[in-house]
Amino acid sequence: MKTIEDLAVAGRRVLLRADLNVPLDLSDPESPRITDDGRIRASLPTIRKLSERGARVIVMAHLGRPKGADYAERAAGGPSLRPVAARLGELLGRPVAFATDVVGPDASRVVAGLADSDVAVLENVRFEPAETSKDDAVRGEFAAQLALFGEYYVGDGFGAVHRKHASVYDVPQRLPHAAGDLVRAEVEVLSRLTSAPDRPYVVVLGGAKVSDKLGVISNLLDRADRLVIGGGMAYTFLAAQGYEVGHSLLEADRIPQVTEIIADAEQRGVELVLPVDTVAATHFAPDAEHEVVSVKDFPADREGVDIGPATRELFAEKVADARTVFWNGPMGVFEFPAFAVGTRDVAEAITRVDGFTVVGGGDSAAAVRSFGLPEDAFGHISTGGGASLEYLEGRTLPGLTALEADDPSTGPRTGGRA
Numbered sequence: 001m002k003t004i005e006d007l008a009v010a011g012r013r014v015l016l017r018a019d020l021n022v023p024l025d026l027s028d029p030e031s032p033r034i035t036d037d038g039r040i041r042a043s044l045p046t047i048r049k050l051s052e053r054g055a056r057v058i059v060m061a062h063l064g065r066p067k068g069a070d071y072a073e074r075a076a077g078g079p080s081l082r083p084v085a086a087r088l089g090e091l092l093g094r095p096v097a098f099a100t101d102v103v104g105p106d107a108s109r110v111v112a113g114l115a116d117s118d119v120a121v122l123e124n125v126r127f128e129p130a131e132t133s134k135d136d137a138v139r140g141e142f143a144a145q146l147a148l149f150g151e152y153y154v155g156d157g158f159g160a161v162h163r164k165h166a167s168v169y170d171v172p173q174r175l176p177h178a179a180g181d182l183v184r185a186e187v188e189v190l191s192r193l194t195s196a197p198d199r200p201y202v203v204v205l206g207g208a209k210v211s212d213k214l215g216v217i218s219n220l221l222d223r224a225d226r227l228v229i230g231g232g233m234a235y236t237f238l239a240a241q242g243y244e245v246g247h248s249l250l251e252a253d254r255i256p257q258v259t260e261i262i263a264d265a266e267q268r269g270v271e272l273v274l275p276v277d278t279v280a281a282t283h284f285a286p287d288a289e290h291e292v293v294s295v296k297d298f299p300a301d302r303e304g305v306d307i308g309p310a311t312r313e314l315f316a317e318k319v320a321d322a323r324t325v326f327w328n329g330p331m332g333v334f335e336f337p338a339f340a341v342g343t344r345d346v347a348e349a350i351t352r353v354d355g356f357t358v359v360g361g362g363d364s365a366a367a368v369r370s371f372g373l374p375e376d377a378f379g380h381i382s383t384g385g386g387a388s389l390e391y392l393e394g395r396t397l398p399g400l401t402a403l404e405a406d407d408p409s410t411g412p413r414t415g416g417r418a
């Protein structure tokens with residue numbers, strides 16, 4: 001993969017795909033609030049570097065999952081990238097222009113108005129249904145429009161590299177391209193986890209959906225020494241072992257696969273560590289009544305919202321001797337302070353590990369920051385949830401494939417096409 005240093009960006013228009021998909025508090029729809037700006041901060045070094053080298057930087061990014069049949073419906077429903085562009089400007093310490101459309105007249109106007117070192121953000125690329133189309137021709141046509149804005153493409157949106165989307169996969173096929181510093185750093189860390197991790201290698205998984213994580217579990221069974229499973233996904237494992245899980249998150253259709261994984265782990269000598277107690281709440285609410293129960297007597301009318309105190313201690317013990325840790329997924333509903341204790345304790349236990357530790361996943365990273373834990377207490381906090389999991393699954397990531405490919409034969413274009 002080429003790097004920014006390989007591109008002569010001074011005075012050129014550089015289309016940069018960044019990952020600015022931050023969590024928003026939309027309780028006041030008139031003024032959306034960014035609850036964790038980690039992904040914006042993680043995008044700063046590449047944006048700064050391009051701007052300092054005199055590039056005219058045009059940032060493409062998505063936010064949330066806009067719904068609607070066409071551009072007009074999606075743009076009306078939001079979420080708009082405007083507040084994100086504003087926050088980016090504050091963090092950069094320089095004005096950031098914002099285009100109220102993606103490839104429309106406002107985007108053309110904003111791009112044409114850029115001077116050297118200026119930065120602009122285009123509106124949410126997912127307002128354009130073509131961005132995520134499964135039809136190569138539809139995506140390609142949209143990508144060709146985007147490509148007209150730039151002379152170079154830089155891919156730095158690690159959190160989106162597992163998506164075969166126009167701004168990730170199709171635009172770099174149309175412009176000379178390079179990987180941004182964030183993407184390079186992420187790939188370097190993840191390749192370290194898949195090549196020769198120091199042992200013991202402990203993988204801690206949590207979060208809501210077991211189905212998202214089965215692929216990575218299967219692949220890691222070859223490599224990890226120990227697999228620690230908490231969060232909502234643990235209940236499908238507990239159910240597979242015959243335990244009652246009440247109204248807890250359960251993907252019953254995955255029980256056969258989970259049963260196979262349990263047997264596979266045993267056969268390969270990978271230690272599988274599951275919760276022994278649970279915080280069981282009457283319902284899903286921040287102030288729900290709750291009590292600690294053993295997984296052996298889970299009340300049928302309750303739902304599990306966090307790991308219990310014995311499990312917190314057990315999990316801390318199971319990471320203590322690790323030389324490598326990969327952690328993805330909160331141990332409970334950490335968004336509710338009463339149910340954040342398990343996630344916080346596991347995060348703290350990981351900070352005490354004497355070895356290489358990696359946190360992957362948007363929610364996990366947000367949890368770490370919400371606890372006020374110093375980011376440098378971890379070896380690396382990845383910006384990509386799905387992307388890092390798919391990398392560790394050993395899958396081909398379209399955004400990386402596109403960056404690895406040779407430049408299109410037309411060579412660098414010069415000026416005047418926006």
Ligand code: ADP
Nearest residue numbers: 207208231232305329332333361362363364385
């Ligand atoms: P990441 O973004 O770090 O990859 P996931 O998206 O997989 O993590 O999972 C995060 C979500 O899992 C959080 O919103 C959290 O509330 C939820 N979660 C964790 N444990 C539970 C549980 N016991 N019940 C319901 N939701 C849970």
Ligand code: MG
Nearest residue numbers: 361362363385
């Ligand atoms: Mg998540």
